[in-house]
Amino acid sequence: MNDDDVVRLEALTRRYGSGRTEVTVLGPVDLGFERGCFTAVMGPSGSGKSTLLQCAAGLDGPSSGRVVLDGTDLAALSETARTRFRRTATGFVFQAYNLLPSLTAEQNVALPLRLAGRRPARGEVRRALEQVGLGDRAGSRPHHLSGGQQQRVAVARALVTRPAVLFADEPTGALDLTTGHELLRVLRDLVHSPGERAAGTVVMVTHDPQVAAFADRVVFLADGLLAGELRSPTAEAVAERMTALGRPAAEETAGAPC
Template sequence: MRSMQGRPTTDELLRLQDVRKVYGRSRNSVAALAGVSLGFQRHTFTAVMGPSGSGKSTFLHCAALLDRPTSGQVFLEGEDLTAMKERALTKLRRNRIGFVFQSFNLLPALNVVDNVTLPLRLAGKRPNRRLVDEVIERTGLTSRRKHRPGELSGGQQQRVAIARALVTRPVLLFGDEPTGALDTETALEILGLLREAVNSGEQTAVIVTHDPVAASHADRVVFLVDGQVSAELQRPTVQQVARQMTQLGAWARKQQAVGAERMV
């Protein structure tokens, strides 16, 4: 529930309130997000899905304030991020938010340990060896500590990316297609790691994905269409997610066809 002022209650870690993101101007403008209001409970795992062009990536970028919304507010632990200056936002993201992307974004010249601890060093912090060892062990990289990315499989590189995201002990973990570049078996291992991070009570995870199997690992799936929330599923199965995506895809194709007819 929300307070009268629209601020999140204490059980919500993250809230987007009436968030809009418009690209372009006047007649050529496109609303990638058209007034999204969503809350995310602490220690939960949410997947965000939708047809191509539905606003999934824009949603993630605005939720993490990697891109500022055109209007609306984003709250993290009750603090309005949209009111913060860029320097303060950078510091907050560095300390409170972790990111895992489809491309692993590892530095090829650094070994596993150095890649994992890079965010701490960039923040001018001395890595806590015990914490680093714990994160590397949790992600199954103990025997690969001195290996460089080129000596690792795709799944192992994504494990390094997850360890790097977890080493700052963020309260919120964002994933942008984190299993998109992996085979099925490896993807399941990565999803298990994300699920474990949430179950441990330390993180809240929000991922964007097109994969019903990945979404089925979440506590909740939110579906976007044309920049708006169209449906939600709680404790979803793969079949439920696939069925919903099929329906949304058919609807989106119908809307595109109608739009094309109007232009003729």
């Protein structure tokens, strides 16, 4: 971890149940997500990937340890304050698009601003759609858009509040290979393009080595614990590391920062 981490997980643990039925599904984990970096989180089924993402985004609270998001300790906030903070500091994209079918693309993107009690400024929503290449489809309803276009609208919706970090949970899971790769290029460009287009930071859960290869960095989990990382990953290197997670030594591979 370093001073430029937009998210820091410090001795983070998540347990469920109590007494004899208590199960630790995550941790303890010490991990930072760097500002201006596209990070993929990988691991076998049940390794704690989604739990880590939910805790890092403030959607779920840790059993112990703490989450510092964009300089704010989430444990220091009330539930109401945490919800308000999360609405502006984070964006979230799921495998399902979760668009309201009766609303246009522009109206769907505006929802986070309206939920926060803020009237969108002129052009604000349109700019978010332009970021994902859909500036000309603002008036289209979801049933007139392809699956890939609907997921781009979901990304624009997550970006409209200008979050410090965008969390994505299997964002290409419902897309074909070509469309999924187009979306991943959009996410990568949002992180690395300068100026207004930059999303800042993306943290993505995936099970697919080809998807993870679009990231700058891949963090691996096994049995709820960190199991190393790769920088500038290739699909082959990620697949090899995933295979190695079943063996005793999955050593961390260091590399240049993002």
